[in-house]
Amino acid sequence: MTTQSRATLADVARLAGVSSKTVSRVFAEAGNVSADTREQVLVAAKRLRFRPNNLARSLRRGGVTNTVAFVIGDLTNPFYFHVAAGIERELALRGLTMVLATTDDSPDSEERVVDALISQRVRALLLIPIADDQSYLEGERQLGTPVVSVDRPARNLLADSVVLQNRLGMAEAVRSLTAIGHRKIGFISNPSAMYTQRERLAGYREALREVGVVETAQWERLDDDPDISPELAVQSLLDLPDSPTAIVAGNNRGSAGAVRVLRNLKPPVAFIGFDDFELADALGISVVAYDTMELGRTAARLALDHLADPGAFTQQIEIPTRLIHRGSGEILPPR
Amino acid sequence: MTTQSRATLADVARLAGVSSKTVSRVFAEAGNVSADTREQVLVAAKRLRFRPNNLARSLRRGGVTNTVAFVIGDLTNPFYFHVAAGIERELALRGLTMVLATTDDSPDSEERVVDALISQRVRALLLIPIADDQSYLEGERQLGTPVVSVDRPARNLLADSVVLQNRLGMAEAVRSLTAIGHRKIGFISNPSAMYTQRERLAGYREALREVGVVETAQWERLDDDPDISPELAVQSLLDLPDSPTAIVAGNNRGSAGAVRVLRNLKPPVAFIGFDDFELADALGISVVAYDTMELGRTAARLALDHLADPGAFTQQIEIPTRLIHRGSGEILPPR
DNA sequence: ACAGATTTAGACAACGCTGACATTTGTGTT
DNA sequence: AACACAAATGTCAGCGTTGTCTAAATCTGT
Missing domain, CATH: 3.40.50.2300 (Response regulator)
Incomplete structure (x- = not known):
């Protein structure tokens, strides 16, 4: 039960006999490291069970994390989850992870929850608006965080949105x-x-x-x-x-x-x-x-686009619906 | 479209005419701040739209974050998301957020995904094991990260688990x-x-x-x-x-x-x-x-218990099932 | 063989915050 | 008024990483 502390770049560097910057280069895949040193570093890292600390990395890089938040009203509705699945998939393609937060369908908690997420410096914010005013997000948007409103348009906020037809x-x-x-x-x-x-x-x-x-x-x-x-x-x-x-x-x-x-x-x-x-x-x-997952995927894609090109125009996308005939809708009225 | 940078403790401190440590105390709710200064700090913070940087905070505190990861095979199965809902609820009570990661039911990606989460220094790890060997988590467990295996026991790893009857x-x-x-x-x-x-x-x-x-x-x-x-x-x-x-x-x-x-x-x-x-x-x-949400809640609770008392014994919990008679199971065999 | 270009490696500071400790200010006691 | 003691505030360093800059080592072509 020895609770040793976690290995750092410096620890690995010491063991491998190089500078910590070199270890950093190996793990950041920044190139300019000879095959030999690289090998030594990796061996040392494995011995120490080293895992780069993303907190430090994100901090150093100016608060840029790999997480995107999806704020949902109520997790128990399967609809939301399919949307979440779509988002997750699209994000995974870009190496981003999704954090899921719920507001319990309470307008009051929306801002609190979103605040907490901003404190965690999420890269983008996807949300299903519950409160009837999202203007509190305006500052964040101006700071460059893409905000995408899902399933309903945001109110008092210029944000991308994806809704159904x-x-x-x-x-x-x-x-x-x-x-x-x-x-x-x-x-x-x-x-x-x-x-x-x-x-x-x-x-x-x-x-x-x-x-x-x-x-x-x-x-x-x-x-x-x-x-x-x-x-x-x-x-x-x-x-x-x-x-x-x-x-x-x-x-x-x-x-x-x-x-x-x-x-x-x-x-x-x-x-x-x-x-x-x-x-x-x-x-x-x-x-x-309609394609529920596509709703999520589109939302994620909008956020990613905005990340790639912060100056892009805000978009309102409509996901098409289609009527599926299965019998119950074809019952004739009694004569 | 001015992309100003985000306000920091120091910015707020400057505006409020106090030291950044005082501002820190206000936001960390650490007490020992007079009502007056507190007020001034809050005003300044609001003016600058300050949001504490959790990355820095977590880093400073030795890598202790507020997130717990739930690793899932496939998001589209309603079973998993009910479990996730249970986890989310239980975590929310303790002010923790859940990050959801999927392995696409591929054993190979499990370790990669988990590695990435560890890099993010998640506080605890809940997972539905897909791979047939979780020994790669042993080091992490020894380092004090609670690992809870959901729906199936982990293999080659001493971890808490919650399964059904x-x-x-x-x-x-x-x-x-x-x-x-x-x-x-x-x-x-x-x-x-x-x-x-x-x-x-x-x-x-x-x-x-x-x-x-x-x-x-x-x-x-x-x-x-x-x-x-x-x-x-x-x-x-x-x-x-x-x-x-x-x-x-x-x-x-x-x-x-x-x-x-x-x-x-x-x-x-x-x-x-x-x-x-x-x-x-x-x-x-x-x-x-059975109570699917309870499965999630129990898993989260196990993780939280372990967080509170790192020396606690590993537990295997079984969620009870019950047979619900609705007719289809009471059909008699033809004579 | 040599100047110049290029590749590899290291030193150092800083990202934003808080813990440890030092200092100032306020309060109560005699 | 002098003192002890508590409350309020400040100083400073460092969490683990990487960008910038510099130095050393290695590779070019003639």
Whole structure:
């Protein structure tokens, strides 16, 4: 249990009989080291189990680290994780590592968490904005840290952003329902992600307006109350005197709820969800899908581009969505 | 676009008219600073948008950082990210952040990835071992970095570990099938996670042996070939002349495949999966479940304990599993 | 064989912070 | 008013690395 201390450049240098700068050159792959010395240094390093200290290196280099932060609201949503996976992959290609931080969906903690990350001198900041004001990041951005806003645009901050084709995707879904005769279409969503839900709602209304349906309030379930489960929202739609013949969900939580309620319903109700999910194919659930990992990859790429060219213009990228027909969205309205 | 440089302790000190040590005391919350000076320092810091440099701090403090690494094989498996969520939560309570690194399920890259993390002086290392030898971590462990092996024990390394009750959980599942008369029970699994699958297979065989069934090879599908999808494995069982009346799956991938094939089968085949999954309740799929987040939380806690008391004994913790009856596991064998 | 170019190696300081220690200022006691 | 003692503040060096600069060793071509 001897807790010896860690070997440093100097220790290796002493053992190899060279200067610490030479050891540094070997490990920084800076060249100009003869094959012989190089070999000796490596042997000594291995003997001492030497690992270069990245803290010191980053400090010396002016605070440039190899880590990029991804700030997330809530880790338990599989959506975020796929995004994270995409980010991680893209970063790994450039030898960067990802640190993951969560704000527990609390707007207050966002700035605290981000502050802590800045203290760690992350190279870039990717975040899913929760708070309704990201202006606190303006200074950081000016200092050259790329900030990329994921899934929703940042507020009061000029930053790159990657979002989905929310409005269009949802409009397409609803259009596919109106095309086969549906007019009474319910919309359920949980609005924790305000921006995306608002956009999707707009797409829903837009598509209905195209076929002359303007009064949609009665079919919209956007309860703020987290206690109102998607299941209840769906049920409340079915309980309406003039109940919908089709339902669309604004996100995967809604889909899961809808699936539970709608399965084995006597006169079947058509359904299309936003966000694909595991087994949706087996269940025959039509969804508006998109490449979640690509969302992450694109975000990472934007950050990396900005790192490479700090003067680059800010970009807003939209990830395309596509409607996948699996049956539940093709159910005809009862005659 | 002025890329000014970042403010340092010294800058703040100058503006506030105090020494940099005083500023340091304010930010390190080290006390012994009068309310007045404290206030002035904070004002100056805010004006300069000062953020303490954690790199320098960690370096000065002897390489003690606030980050804990979690090394994962493949981010896309929902299992891993629930574990990660648990870890993140537990760490956040102690003000630590999690860095996530993946090895792409490649044994070769494991050591490289871990090396890089050590260079970053992570405070502790949690990993899901992929390579079949973790002895390369021995030095690190001796240097005082807690190493916790998650989901499988480490090999050739004395480290804490948290695993599931694999054998018992699977044995219980199979016993519940034999109890209602099943004798011909198929086992499918993809062996990317060798250890867990071996254990679960052992549990399966054990339970069958208890009722006198010893020859099980024909019903085991453990193909190494990643091209053989779980769907095909299930199908091949059904195609047997003496086909099983029940099937158990060694992991969630297998369950997903089984669900696809088994749904709407004429004489229904009983099924129990290992690992719970979204909508399993709606689909009526019986599973061996456990608290995935707890797995992560426990791992993090082990690491933190070791950090608090470096001399603590290594522990092997088993997370309990429980069989959830939802219908698919209660299907009786055809008479 | 020799000047000049090039490659290899080392000395030194500094990145931003804090621990150890020194010094100043404030408070309470008699 | 003089003293002991605690609180507030400052000085300085060094954590492990690398950029800059300089010196020595080695390689060119004629």
